[in-house]
Amino acid sequence: MKEFIRVMKALSDPARVKIMKMLQHKTMCVCEIQTALDKAQSTTSKHLKILEDAGLITYKKNGLWVNYQLADGTQSPFAATLVTHLQDWLEDDLEVQTMVQTLPAIDRNIILNRN
Numbered sequence: 001m002k003e004f005i006r007v008m009k010a011l012s013d014p015a016r017v018k019i020m021k022m023l024q025h026k027t028m029c030v031c032e033i034q035t036a037l038d039k040a041q042s043t044t045s046k047h048l049k050i051l052e053d054a055g056l057i058t059y060k061k062n063g064l065w066v067n068y069q070l071a072d073g074t075q076s077p078f079a080a081t082l083v084t085h086l087q088d089w090l091e092d093d094l095e096v097q098t099m100v101q102t103l104p105a106i107d108r109n110i111i112l113n114r115n
Contacts (some may be wrong), residue, residue, distance in 0.1 A: 003055075009080040010054035015039065016047050017086075020070070021096050023057060024087050025103055027069045031111050036099060054077035065108070 011017055015037055022036055024027060034044040046070060052055045055075035059068045073080025090096045 003076055004078050007054045007076060007082060008054065010050050010056055011082065011086075013047065013050075015043075016051055017090070018099060019047060019051060019068075020056060020083075020097070021090060021100065022103060023068060023070045025100055027067045028106075029065050029108050031065055032106050033068065033106055034110055035106050038103060056083060082092055 011020070018037060019033055022033065028036075030041060030048065033048070037044060039047075041108055048057065048059075052059065055071055055073075056066050056079045058071045059066050061067075070083050071079055073083055087109050
């Protein structure tokens with residue numbers, strides 16, 4: 001039951017649901033997620049850690065970058081089910097639609113003033 005509660009609590013915050021919806025559209029680093037959420041880096045990192053601990057997201061290091069993506073579900077059957085269903089949920093929500101439309105313009109190189 002603890003694993004189930006951890007997954008459900010991880011999705012009890014709107015910012016974490018938004019992170020999940022963003023990651024279903026593209027792999028992102030912390031600075032990109034932070035920009036999309038308009039939250040502090042420390043707050044964004046805490047949200048990512050909660051989602052990771054619940055088995056909902058994973059990360060891969062690529063040089064200096066840490067790229068977050070949706071988990072494949074091997075860590076938790078509860079997380080796997082929610083990741084699968086969340087792809088269809090909230091697609092008609094105006095806030096989610098607006099956020100998703102901004103994702104193509106969010107680029108780590110622009111955020112960090114690199115060309």
